[in-house]
Amino acid sequence: MRCLLLLPVAFVSLSVLSAGSAVAQSKPIANTKARNLFEKAKEQAKDRNFDKALETLTQLNEKFPSLGEPYVLKGSLLKAMGENRGAFEAYRSGLSKMPVDPARSLDYYTLGDLAMSFGDYATAGDNYRRYIKTAPKGQRFVFRAQRQLLNCDYAVKAMANPVGVTPERLGEPLNTFRFQYFPALTADNRFLLYTARPTAQSDEDLYISKQNKDGSLGQPVPISTAINTPYNEGAGTISGDGKTLVFASCDRPNAVGNCDLYISRRTGNNWSKPQNLGRNVNSVEWDSQPTLSADGRTLYFTSTRRGGKGQEDIYVTTLQPDGTWSLARNLGEPVNTPGKDMAPFIHASGTTLYYVTDGLVGMGGLDVYRCELQGSGTSSKWSDPQNLGYPLNTFENEASLFISSDNRRGFCSRSRAAEPGTKSERERPVELFAFEVPPPVKARETSTYTQGRVFDAMTKKPIKADVQLYDLLTDELTQFVTSDPEEGDYTVVLNEGRQYAMYAAADKYLMKSLSFDYSDKRSFDPLTLDIYLEPLRAGRSIVLNNLFFDTNQFDLKPKSRTELNRLIQFMRQYQEVAVEISGHTDDVGADADNMTLSQNRARSVYNYLVEHGVKATRLRYKGYGETKPLGANDTEQHRQQNRRIEFRIL
Numbered sequence: 001m002r003c004l005l006l007l008p009v010a011f012v013s014l015s016v017l018s019a020g021s022a023v024a025q026s027k028p029i030a031n032t033k034a035r036n037l038f039e040k041a042k043e044q045a046k047d048r049n050f051d052k053a054l055e056t057l058t059q060l061n062e063k064f065p066s067l068g069e070p071y072v073l074k075g076s077l078l079k080a081m082g083e084n085r086g087a088f089e090a091y092r093s094g095l096s097k098m099p100v101d102p103a104r105s106l107d108y109y110t111l112g113d114l115a116m117s118f119g120d121y122a123t124a125g126d127n128y129r130r131y132i133k134t135a136p137k138g139q140r141f142v143f144r145a146q147r148q149l150l151n152c153d154y155a156v157k158a159m160a161n162p163v164g165v166t167p168e169r170l171g172e173p174l175n176t177f178r179f180q181y182f183p184a185l186t187a188d189n190r191f192l193l194y195t196a197r198p199t200a201q202s203d204e205d206l207y208i209s210k211q212n213k214d215g216s217l218g219q220p221v222p223i224s225t226a227i228n229t230p231y232n233e234g235a236g237t238i239s240g241d242g243k244t245l246v247f248a249s250c251d252r253p254n255a256v257g258n259c260d261l262y263i264s265r266r267t268g269n270n271w272s273k274p275q276n277l278g279r280n281v282n283s284v285e286w287d288s289q290p291t292l293s294a295d296g297r298t299l300y301f302t303s304t305r306r307g308g309k310g311q312e313d314i315y316v317t318t319l320q321p322d323g324t325w326s327l328a329r330n331l332g333e334p335v336n337t338p339g340k341d342m343a344p345f346i347h348a349s350g351t352t353l354y355y356v357t358d359g360l361v362g363m364g365g366l367d368v369y370r371c372e373l374q375g376s377g378t379s380s381k382w383s384d385p386q387n388l389g390y391p392l393n394t395f396e397n398e399a400s401l402f403i404s405s406d407n408r409r410g411f412c413s414r415s416r417a418a419e420p421g422t423k424s425e426r427e428r429p430v431e432l433f434a435f436e437v438p439p440p441v442k443a444r445e446t447s448t449y450t451q452g453r454v455f456d457a458m459t460k461k462p463i464k465a466d467v468q469l470y471d472l473l474t475d476e477l478t479q480f481v482t483s484d485p486e487e488g489d490y491t492v493v494l495n496e497g498r499q500y501a502m503y504a505a506a507d508k509y510l511m512k513s514l515s516f517d518y519s520d521k522r523s524f525d526p527l528t529l530d531i532y533l534e535p536l537r538a539g540r541s542i543v544l545n546n547l548f549f550d551t552n553q554f555d556l557k558p559k560s561r562t563e564l565n566r567l568i569q570f571m572r573q574y575q576e577v578a579v580e581i582s583g584h585t586d587d588v589g590a591d592a593d594n595m596t597l598s599q600n601r602a603r604s605v606y607n608y609l610v611e612h613g614v615k616a617t618r619l620r621y622k623g624y625g626e627t628k629p630l631g632a633n634d635t636e637q638h639r640q641q642n643r644r645i646e647f648r649i650l
Helices: 032-046 050-063 069-080 084-096 102-117 121-134 142-160 558-573 591-611 636-642
Strands: 179-185 191-197 205-210 232-238 244-250 259-267 287-292 298-303 313-318 341-346 352-357 367-374 401-403 409-415 430-436 447-456 466-471 476-482 489-495 499-505 512-517 531-533 541-543 579-584 619-623 644-649
Touching (some): 050 069, 069 102, 102 121, 121 142, 179 232, 179 401, 179 409, 205 232, 244 287, 313 341, 341 401, 352 401, 466 489, 499 531, 558 591, 591 619, 591 644
Parallel strands (some): 179 430, 232 287, 287 341, 447 531, 579 619
Antiparallel strands (some): 179 191, 232 244, 298 313, 401 409, 409 430, 499 512, 541 644, 579 644
16 A cells, blocks of 8 residues: 655665675775774674664774764664664764765765755755766766756755745644644635544544634544545545545555545535546556645546656546546646656646646755646646745655635645654654745635525525536636535635626526626625525526626627527527516616617627527517616616616516
């Protein structure tokens, strides 16, 4: 089984003498007593009696502190045992006592890696350069050493020019487990989802922390007995409305691979039995670390399947109209690299992707990068990834990152500093941190949300309805959610700087047309909006809020096509329905002019529908001028409401 958690794990070599290959090639130690002790330590190491060998080498260090060879062998042993801090100090001490020697090239490389793992970029750079200078021609680590030198240079500059402030550890009641990681928020910031393990021996489970009234996060609780099982469940992602959950689980019966992705949906307060996402998504290899778009219909994840750019790559799949997921495809360049590309996070806006990789120049390990989606539809592509800089990236391997929909707060997980007696990087606790998001780290577009409930306008009972959001500039469907069939609640994410048409529709109901104009980036706060759908009966009508005309003109503007196409869909769905298209104005201007204008605008809608296949016998149009206002014409806002086109069932 491959653990879902990605911690910085040191490479452990059992061939302890191979790392210090020059031990056998170095000149004999002149002092007889020192030489005998050194040979004794080597024999003890060969016999795998590491503790005894370390005792002997410590004696050598104390009695003959000027000798470098014992320190290097000691470093090799400590590294094999996972005690990297001691190994680093031993290698550094030993190599500083000896002249530069080509026979020591691998030792320089090893010290460079150890120094890099502790953020000592000066020592790392010096030893990578020594390795490159002394390594035999064609040595396989030369390219990596050259790459690490670039990382050293980048890291020094990044630390001199920090971006934002250092993330702060979240206090109680969070971080009460030994390990907690992969944080994810719902769009309204009400629920924090994360993976936790009480001890190093525990399996992984998913936990939820609910936001308190004061904005703090409450006591974490297991997400559901339907989700958490004796198997590992971790690296979860949740849709913006908190109703769709995708998570990774390992070694389950009838799985596709050793770790697969599973999906569960929430109705009311109950989560459904998780379902394997199947072979279009999962492979026979390791699939994990999912991240969902806000509407839960696009899924990014990490996989080690064959055919990628590196060992781990990022893939994407989308939910199809028939409820199946498309065949997962590799995101390709520039996102994926020959290195490790993992832990994707797609911001609620859908336009900025964050992920960790060691395949690009950074701080030396796995760093977090961001890239932006450019263009729309099939022509869209990702921009070149940009490193988030220091202190969000450090010499440690970064695990994951989450940015709230409003671009204000970020979350990440980090390993705590090694405690005394810790012998393995895997034993280091992992905790949740939060930070204020600095401008260069923010997603390209800030998001907010509208949420509420959908009701039957007659019975006032909650109903299940499709809620769709369209970008009026591109006529692109950007969000598609379904209101809860028990509670009627829905959440839709909107991006700053855009103009949207939103539609709520249910079977045998008139659709509801709503408009959100954030193109001028004015007030951009969350909105609570309950929706009442009228049953499909004669006499019922709706206002078409996304039809646009220039002042005193009746030609439909191009951004009206979203609304017009929805009307065509409606008429095709309900073939027996006949409607009247009614034009209305405010009281500004002459009565006769207003009557003519309202008639012409209604006719423009009628003509569009007929031209696009709706039978004229099912339609009629009429202008009412200013005779049927919805309210008083006493303010511009009220006059705007009176200027409208209605769609009435005959």
